[in-house]
Amino acid sequence: MRPSEVAALSKSACVLPGESKPDVWGELVLSESRPEVGAGWTDDGLSYEKRGLKRRARKTTRSVPIPPALVAMLRAHMAQYGTAPDGRLFRATGGGRLRSTEYADVWQLARRAALSPADQGTPLAEVPYSLRHACVSLWLMAGVDPVEVARRAGHSVTVLYRFYAKVIKGRQDQDNARIARALTGDDAEHHDGT
Known part of the structure; x- marks a missing residue:
């Protein structure tokens, strides 16, 4: 998924098999993106826009099969954090859209934890x-x-x-x-x- 698609991912877009079926693939039915554009560039003053999928008609969806490991991660995430009032899975502390600066900071922490010091100095996995x-x-x-x-x-x-x-x-x-x-x-x- 593109970061703007992840920002818009809702519980209703996740087709997850029951927990009794740990080896069954799930599906994400993507229909929306929320690219970060800056409040000065939107009509409503928000720092993002609600859009359809990139280079597709507004109401078009894209089905993406997801492996059992991701199904389990999404289930665990929803169990621990719930969803935003509008059903989005990933949100900022106050419930709004997670800003790119916030997840980029977390990405750098994860990168330092996962990569060797030598690899940290390279472009490997440099950005989300x-x-x-x-x-x-x-x-x-x-x-x-x-x-x-x-x-x-x-x-x-x-x-x-x-x-x-x-x-x-x-x-x-x-x-x-x-x-x-x-x-x-x-x-x-x-x-x-x-």
């Missing part, structure tokens, strides 16, 4: 948006079809290749083996999970 890049890169490295990766990420395949082509490179041996199996009609890929 790095999570989005890491997620898309993981999907590509896992072999998820690029069209599906682009759909889940909410952008075009062209954008996917423009920004993530470096992740796709370096898999020539694996790709050659897949092509060879397809040419010989060997469907072992479907049987052994590779």
Whole structure:
């Protein structure tokens, strides 16, 4: 998710399987974003705008399957913190929109806790948006079809290749083996999970 989509994420957008099904995937049905733009640029004086999803018609939604681990994290978050009066999952202490400066400060604390001192001096996971890049890169490295990766990420395949082509490179041996199996009609890929 983009940070502006996370800012708008509501409980109603989360389709979470029951706790008795810990291995079942859930789904986020995204329909809104709340980009931070500054109070001087909005009609109502708020520091953000309520918008539809980036580069989509206003009422369009985007479905994103989420793994069981994220389902469990969202459940735990809602159990501990509840939601804002309008149903949003993530909010500032006073209930308003979580500002980018607030989550950037927490991100830096988490970065210091998670990374070695040497890695802290590099651009690795420098900003919260790095999570989005890491997620898309993981999907590509896992072999998820690029069209599906682009759909889940909410952008075009062209954008996917423009920004993530470096992740796709370096898999020539694996790709050659897949092509060879397809040419010989060997469907072992479907049987052994590779």
